[in-house]
Amino acid sequence: MSTSGMARFRLGLLLLLTLSRLTFSNLNNRVSSSISLVNDPFSRFANHRPDGCPPCPECFNCQLPRFVCKQFGTCDEYDGQCRCPEGFGGQDCGQPLCGSLADGEKRHARPDNATSCECKPGWSGINCNVCETDQACSALVPPVDRHTGRPMYAGSLADEGNETESSDAVCYKGGFAVRKNHQMCNVTNRKILDMLPDRPPQVSFTCDMNTAACQFQFWIGGIESFYCAFDQCRQSIQVGYEGGINVTTNECSQMQCKCVPGRMLCGESGSVDIGDFLHEEIKGPGKFSCSSDGQGCKFEEPAMNQLITDVFGDTYITLDCQSGECMHYTLVPGFKAPARPDNSQLVALSIAVTLLFVILASSLFWHCGRNRAHKYPAYLHGQIRLPAEESNHFKSNADPTDLTFSKISYSVAGNKPVLREVFGQAKSGQMMAIMGASGAGKSSLLDILAKKPKAGSVEGEILVNGQRISNEAFKRLIGYVDQEDTLLSTLTVYETVLCSAMLRLPRTMSVEAKKLRTLETLDELGILAIKNSFIGKSGHRSISGGEKRRVSIACELVTSPRMLFLDEPTSGLDSFNAFNVIDALAKLARNHQRTIIFTIHQPQSNIIALFDQLVLLGRGGRLVYSGAFSQCHDYFKQIGHPCPIGYNLADFLIDLTMKQHTDAPQSSAEPCGSSAHSPPLKPLDLSRTNIAATTRSPGESPGETELTTRKMYHEPTGSLRARQSASRLRQPSSSILKRFSLLYQLTTDVEAKEGEEDIKLLVELETAFADSDLVKQFGRDYDRLLAGARAGADLNTAEGVSRATGWEQFRILSGRAFKNLYRNPMLMLSHYLLAIVLAVICAALFHDVTMDIGGFQGRMGLFFFILALFGFSSLTTISLFAQERLIFMRERANGYYHPIAYFASKAFFDLLPLRIVPPFILGSLVYYPVGLVASLEQFWKFLLVLIGFNLTSASVVLLISLVLADGGVANLVGSLVMLFNLLFAGLLVNREKLPIGTAWIQEISFFHAAFEALLVNEVRYLTLKDHRYGVDIEVPSASILSLFGFRITAFWWPDMTVLTGIFLGAMSFSGLVMVVFVKERR
Structure with missing residues (x-):
């Protein structure tokens, strides 16, 4: 047997004897050890200790040989104390610790005389x-x-009741x-x-x-x-x-x-x-x-x-x-985090769906654009006639309608008069022209005659066929054409007029009849040949200005109004187009028994020859003439102001109401526009001022009026005046200054005197007309009207006629908005192209985001960028409505539709193609390549958040564009709103660090709601793994979200609720603003 074997044998024998002895003896009466107490380490010092001196304990220091850290604990070289493993304590790590492992350093050591610990529940x-x-x-x-x-x-955790x-x-x-x-x-x-x-x-x-x-x-x-x-x-x-x-x-x-x-x-x-x-x-x-x-x-x-x-x-x-x-x-061993799924099929599917959508949308737009020429109703031999059963409405509207107005006065704030007791009569089958210089009140008179709402005080009476009728009934009899053409550039001539017909003609009329009526109207105005031409806009190929004006007239004429009011129908047109417009109106009046009333500034001679009635206004709204145009020239001749030969009568009349003196020579020849059939008028002897007398030429007769002309000074270089000027320049500067000062003073005095004389002449013209036989004859005719001379006239205002319903208005306006969208697709295609390009860029930059801290940052960056993209791209809504703001106000004032119908159609065709489709395209293309959670539920939630955010931001911008009419200011305010929402999104400023009283801003930030919803949807159940400094770190994403101040249970409430609430609130308030505030004010 070897030495080690003998040693183990002896040890085992001793161990066996020891265990046997313990087995057969009572533990409470142990046998004394055979080892003497001399072996006690303190016993040998007992005899050497002074009497009465207690033993001195030694301080523990594990760096000393006699002190050892049990459990192989680590000895701290700085304080000589032991660093113990978990579950052990005491100076030498020899005492078990009680409580629980979760108590950490707060655990207490087991008492020396105890054999067990009292553990906390669960340990x-x-x-x-x-x-x-x-x-x-x-x-x-x-x-x-x-x-x-x-x-x-x-x-x-110790808090009771904590759920x-x-x-x-x-x-x-x-x-x-x-x-x-x-x-x-x-x-x-x-x-x-x-x-x-x-x-x-x-x-x-x-x-x-x-x-x-x-x-x-x-x-x-x-x-x-x-x-x-x-x-x-x-x-x-x-x-x-x-x-x-x-x-x-x-x-x-x-x-x-x-x-x-x-x-x-x-x-x-x-x-x-x-x-x-x-x-x-x-x-x-x-x-x-x-x-x-x-x-x-x-x-x-x-x-x-x-x-x-x-x-x-x-x-x-x-x-x-x-x-x-x-x-x-x-x-837990056996739990395997699911491997990143192979998303290649889903990526291919999303790309295929997106491309299919783009192809279908492009095909639809191409098809609709190619078939812009509607199927016109058939008409034979170039004659367009409504069926007999459909023409009853227009027959009633063809009845003669005369408009008589008396003592029309209008003043604005501060009792400043704009019109002064203006009267006149426009008869059926005739045209009445309202003329005057700029600021004479022509447009104000036209608005009052058309019963447009005016800011200020209006007095006077307006009779239709001798009867007083309500404003509502009056509006059913008239059409009103503004000075500026407000037409959609993407529609054709036919579509523009047809839209007016579909909205305003009786609902009982068939669609075929409304189309025929549209063609009939175009034929009446001579623009049937251009029915398929686009209206166009400035800088692009379009119809002429005169044709646009006739299209505007057709939009009103299509409803067959008895009276048609036009504000400056020749404004901005050349002489040829101006004559064509007035000629078309003249034929319309005579051939179809319409009453045409329009304002005109300074028409050419061939245009004024078409006038039937004339109302001439001077500065301050003074009535200078009102009556038959054929009597106008003779009237002014009789009162001492004949029109000289070679001058346009219209120019003469405008100049007459503005100034009285001129340096132009006069001719004694037969004046322009004389008429042998004019009735004799009462002459007026007007006195002349001294200044006026000094400016007459030697051969001028006292009764002739001087026309206003501009002096043209053109002398040869060597002329006497030039030599005199040169000599004056050589004089001392003080003399020159004196001469200039005297010249300035004389000029100022002359201008002041001229202004006084101009007003004096205008008052004399007003007084002369008030004393004329024309006024007296109008007074007698007006009294007969009031006495009921035409009391038996049947004035059918078609009160029972019902126009398109709200749903029909929405459907018609939606069709028009859709045409406008696909015929001007640059904005829509820009949104789509931007979504596709940025989706590809994001997929490349954030491809296969990892499940670590860097991947968490990548997800936050991706979501923040996408929200910023859609937030600022929604600012295009401002220009979208601003372009049609004037069109809406004009059409609303003319009774085309209810504002809610327009708002609903406009919102629908802005939200659907521009606010829902782009986030769907971008989200579908970017989701799987980036490697976001491969779950169908998370995918649709992701798209839901993007679409909800885009709708919300667009609704807020729409509200801003309605409240602020100025596009520049609206853009500035919209950008600031986006920036402040971005600031409180949760990435730039931590929720816990917000100043007191500002946390509510984050609660209403739609950027924050969408950002938090995207993060919660993506990382709520993810566990991030990272390796830092040789240590594997695993952190639930929920804990990181909480550090950023996000709530992991906030997807539906409050995030999606906030987005939905802001969207519905902004859209509702936008509709209210459009109904109450966005209206025409004159």
Whole structure:
């Protein structure tokens, strides 16, 4: 037998004798140790200590040889204290700690005379290191508060009544060490248990995978006997078949053990001391294996196995273990985070769907654009006639209608007069022209005659066929054409007029009849040949200005109004087009018995020849003439103001109402526009001022009026005047200044006198007309009207005629908006192209975002960029409505439709193609290539948030554009609104760091609502993994969201609720603003 074998034999014999002695003796009456008290380390100093002096304790310092850190704890070189492993404390790490592993440094040591610890609920083991329940691990892996969505730490777990979601913490009991596993085992060797019936042997075992080290403690009756440390450990697992038991094995190549002096098996009284054996024989390798159910565990080491075999007949120490390790549920062995799915098919599908949509939309637009020429109703031999059953409405509207007005006065704020007792009569089949210089009140008179709402005080009476009628009935009889043409450039001539017909003609008329009526109107105005031409706009090929004016007239004429009012119908037109417009109106009046009333500034001679009635206004709204145009020239001749030959009568009349003197020579020849058939008029003898007399030419007759002309000074260089000027320049500067000062003073005095004389002449003209026979004759005719001379006239105002319903208006306006959209597709195509290009860029930049901190940042950056893109692109809504703002106000004033119908159609064809489709395209193209959560639910939520945000931002911008009519100001305010919402989105400023009183801004920020919803939808259930400084870090994304101030349960409430609420509120308020405030004001 070898020496080591003999030593193990003697040790085993002593161990056996010791255990046998303990078995047959009473533990409370132990046999005294054969070792003398002389062996007590303090006994030898007893005789040398002074009398009455207590023993002096030594300070613990692990750097001194006599002090050792048990459990192989680390000695701190700075303070000489031990750094103990988990579950042990005291100066030398020899005392087990109680409480729970979750208490950290707050754990208290077990009392010296105790053999067990009182563990907190959910924890067990001699030193309370082994978890038993998932709830016990919540402090180490905190749960989530249901209301705030933030992790709850140990301090809040003790609060009673705190409702939490189910924690993500798990107490894993499978025995496999994920990070640091703790096990408490009972020794199950039968012989050992028989020899220690009242002092059960136990083993505690801990493995740390970060350091590849394990620890082993052997306990007898709750008292530690010896401990071991294992290094260079390697863990393996044998997986059971079809859910069977797994076996985990920890094999460590190095092992060392030490006794706890004075303990059982280590020198305790009556016990053997195996300290030398442990120190010299136990070197490893050690092996600890255990099944997943905790049974059948064993500890093996060659020297220890031999000892157990020699003494107890077993080959190794057998154990029954309970394991516990707190971790996140995703770290449980056997739980495998799903591998990143192969999204190639989904990527291809999304691209295919997007391309299919683009192709279908392009085909639809091309088809609609190619077929812009509607199917016109058939008409034979160039004659367009309505069917007899459809023409009743127009027959009633063809009845003669005369308009008589008397004593029309109008003043604005401050009682400033604009019109002064103007009267006149426009008869059916005739044209009445209202003339006057700029500022004479022509447009104001036309608005009052058309009963347009005016700001100011209006007086006077307006009769239709001698009757007073209500404003509503009056509006059904008239059409009004503004000075500026407000037409959609993308529509054809036919479509523009047809839209007016569909909206305003009786609902009982068939669509075919309305189309025929449209063609009939175009034929009446001579623009049938251009029915398929686009209206066009400035800078692009379009119809002429005169044709546009006739299209505007056709839009009113299509309803067959009895009276047609036009404000400056020749404004901005050349002489040819101006004559064509007035000629068309003249034919319309004579051939169709319409009453035409229009304002005109300074017509040419061939145009004034078409006038039937004339109302001439002077400055300040003074009535200079009102009556038949054929009598106009003779009237002014009789009062001493004939029109000289060679001058346009219209120019003469305008100049007459503005000035009275001129340097132009006069001719005694027959004046222009004389008429031999004019009735004799009462002459007027007007006195002349001295200034006027001095300006007459020598041959001028006293009764002739001087026309206003511009002096043209053009002299040869060598003329006398030039030489005189040169000589004056050579005079001293003081003399020149005096002359200029005198010249300025004379000029100012002359201009003041001229202004006084001009007003004096205008008052004389007004007085002369008031005293004329024409006024007296009008007064007699007007009195007969009031007396009921035409009381029996049948004035049919078609009160029972019903126009298009609200739904029909919406449908017609939607068709017009759709045409406008696909015929001017640049804005829409820009949105689509931008969405596709940026989707490709984002997919390239953020391709396959990782599941780490960098990937979390990439997700936040992607979402923030997409929201900023759609937020600022929604500013295009401002120009979209601004372009049609004037059209809407004019059409509303003329009774085309209800404002809500226009608002609904405009909003629908802005929101659907420009606010829903682009985010759908971008979201579909970017979602799967980036590698966002491959879940159908998350995908549709992602699109829902993008679409909801785009709709919300567009509705806010629409409201801004309605409130602020100026496009530049609206753009500025819209940009500021977007920037402030962006600032409070949650990325730039943390919610917890906001100043007091500003948190509410984030609550109403639609940027914040969408940003938080996107983040919650994407990362709520993700676990981020990262490797930093040699340590693997795993963090639930929810905890990072909470650090940024986001709420992980806020998707539907409040985020989507806020987006929906802002959208509905902004759209409702926009409709209210359009109905109440966006209207024509004159």
